[in-house]
Amino acid sequence: MSCNIEENYDVVVIGAGHAGCEAALACARLGLETIIFTVSVDSIAMMPCNPNVGGTSKGHLVRELDALGGEMAKNIDRTFIQSKMLNTSKGPAVHSLRAQADKKNYSQSMRNVMENTDKLTIRQAEVAELIVNDNVVCGVKTVSGAVYHAKSVVICTGTYLKARCIYGDVSNYTGPNGLQSANYLTQSLIDNGIEVYRFKTGTPARADKRSIDFSKMEEQKGDEKVIPFSFSTDPESVQKEQVSCWLTYTNEKTHDIIRANIDRSPLYSGKIHGIGPRYCPSIEDKVMRFKDKERHQVFIEPEGKYTNEMYLGGMSSSLPEDVQYAMYRTVPGLENVKIVRNAYAIEYDCINPLQLNATLEFKKIKGLFAAGQFNGSSGYEEAAAQGIVAGINAAMSVLGKEMIIIDRSQGYVGVLIDDLVTKGTNEPYRMMTSRAEYRLILRQDNADLRLTEIGHRVGLVSDERYEQVLNKQKLIVSEISRLSQIKVGAGKEVSDFLARHGSEPLHTGCSLAELIRRPEIMYEDTVELDPERPEVSYDVAEQININIKYEGYIKRQLSQINQFKKLENKKLDKDFDYTKVKGLRVEAMQKLNNTKPLSIGQASRISGVSPADISVLLVYLNLK
């Protein structure tokens, strides 16, 4: 098809989900003429699955994205209806913020931001083709034949490429929520030599609130004091009335029904070919995999403030409708449940992310970037985090500036991207705390201290905000050093203080910092022993507590990072021919030649490359 429409832009972004929105906003905010394509303007930043943002390790991603100058954190702060800090009984490294979103409001609010961003054009159209000349991307063509020239293109097609939704025998060739799928772009990718995968994910049913008996469930309230996601959100602005979520459980009856009908699951009957996520399994997967588990959690979460729809978290499925009804109705509180939307699985095309650099640019096609589920990840937060990095780098590429790479010691964003482009993935990749080796340093509470500098350097973070972060850092350092110099004696005032806090009396004097190292004594408590105490905000106090209490661990983790950096700094030539190194095992040789890692560190993380291979490589390179 052809028509004579031709327009020029700096950057084209394909897809307006969580990755696309961040990418497009970053580019436009950096002053580049940007156009973003979506199959439906009404579904900008839509949340087709769970109605929340954040959670274990994903909350980290959102805060990091905020420090880099992204929008997701601010948007959830504007539209959340419940918020909770998870894992507070565990160490600070695994604390994670999670907020329930009003889905409609979330999407609307993001659309509003996009519509009011200068230099950003929103266009409803399906992109059918990439235009690539001599391995350099030059623009895209839509199904109508309109041509949009651009210096950079960011692909964020999420789950829409050749999407198919399935439950039982029913299968529809649509994207999520019955939206139009994108059926042409895959072929253009293949024509350009890009390797394509087919992945699968799924979502549970939505139920009518009025059909649920909440008296049989445990109420899950939000935190009394809500902590905002964004470091620039006024904490007072997020203290508002919250809705509740509810917790109930499956039981043996539920599991019996699933087992009896497992052959009718398209997952097990072979109707679904895509590979699903191990870490976000459907209820049938959980029942089949955790055979000895008597029950599984089911979270009942509101989809928004002005809807009766409730999300049945933990029970995603692709079983036939009748089985869905039967299994949901075995769950306490759901005996009479009415389903509004069926649970379904969705299959879609995505790419082998090993084809990307850590900048999220394709190795073989200059100016072409990719982010989000298209890269084989899963989850809104994973998508958005990649989106902002791809967006920044697409912009840097247009501007002729140095692109950014966030490494594994700098953020979960770095871990996510490094895992994807170095190890690849054969299932939808989900962020998890365990994937971050240096998680004690990569805490959600210090994301601003870690990454604002990069956001500022590329131009997404204002001087003013960067200044604030620098001042915060200074204040933390000076206050900690002041505390280690203030001595407290074993006198009555101190003994009383310690007794009140259930702490052992002192035998000799010590510094205030040493007192704060005791688990039961918080920095804030010691103000009565410290007349010179400056006024500090909640988040500064938090940093002081963590840095003092976990000092030894933090030090040891920093020295691990030091070792990591040494290997990252041993650079490898991206054109090096690994077949020259005879001592490498054949598998390692092939993997290294395919990946062409940029450093010894990255080489060491390629699966199939062993430490022995790396020492061979090191010795070989040292000899040269």
Add this chain to the structure above:
Amino acid sequence: MRSDTIAAIATAMGNSGINIIRISGPSAISIAEKIFVSKKNKKISELKSHSMVFGTIMDGDTPVDEVLLSVMRAPNTYTTEDIVEINAHGGNLVTREILELILKNGAVIANPGEFTQRAFLGGRMDLSQAEAVIDLINAKNKYATKSAVSHLKGNISDKIKELRELILDNTAFIETVIDDPEHMSFDGYDEKLIGDLDVLEKDLKKLIDSYDNGKIINEGVDTVIIGKPNAGKSSFLNALLGEERAIVTDIEGTTRDTLVEHLSLDGITLKVTDTAGIRETSDIIEKMGIDKAKEAAKNADLILYLVDSTKKLDDNDKLILNMLKEFENKVIVLINKIDVSNPEDVRDELKSLKCNYPLVNISAIGGIGIDEFSKKVHNMFFNGEINFNDEIYISNERQKNCLQNALNSLYLVRQSISLNMPEDMYTVDLIDAYTELGNVIGESLEDDLADRIFSKFCVGK
């Protein structure tokens, strides 16, 4: 792999009858061909792999030496490259001349450890095996050899891998619970972890302790002989040497102060530090004073106190016995000259002075009691039994330090448990322990580990 061909003299330069020159690399055979004429006019390039041929090394038209030359073809050689070895008969000077010839014809002189490095790069051995090669080269007695061979076979690797596996299981469990609190929990985990720490710490301590034995095996027992003048020290040393218990190596340093004798005593090497030349001159106490003797005794693994049974004990003996009190576990008292006196008198005297060390009756001159003495030494250091078939010994300091670091990290984990730290903090130190153990066997990535290991090699290996 690498295009250059290296050469070096592979045997220690001494007065041995045969020296071996090793050439390795793609041009090894063609270089050898240029300087060698076989007796039966065979061409080296046509020789089968792993075969030998007799002939003459020629410098142009001048014969240099008659040699045996062996050809080994890649990849089934030590370095995985083509190797030619020349057994030269003509002594050191001629050997050097041959090496010069080889270098002139296109080979480059090998760096220390470069043959082994190539073996490593050729995928023939891993780092820990390469390291065992050094230990093997430096082995001073048959037990050291056995120990190094056991390392070369990978016995130590197997043990370390087993311990690493246990640590990894624990970190994996912690990570899983953190990621999937719905299906997993930390209930009762601390107890389980403490149980695993018990096992890990015990095994690590055992390995670390084995270093002392390993060191003794590799380097010998540091021995000091103490006694009054004329107690018979020199004849005792001669007795040890005389009964075909040959000196293993001779002089290490050049100054008189560090003269060291290596004596082989039924497989154990005694490293007798003759700090004041006790062989020729008078006693150590007299010469150095009690303080210096004490210092020497402190650093020693074994103190031999030689008593003259023909004489009554005097104040000097009491002084010595008093000093030895600090070193209870490493003293053997040798009652000398039993061929000319009744040792029971001295034995009684010693007992009355509360001297409870092992006593051995000897006659240095008559060669009596040496076997008994040897047995006591074996008892002291190896509980009477050196058994390399089921014991693993750590024999180098690098490995010992890694093990010690790993152990320290495990102590920190234990401390975290007792301080009620959140479980996710345990992994910081568990990972450190895991990494350190990996360093023992070259399975962790430390950027300069390989360099450090290869830097200990000498030329020709």
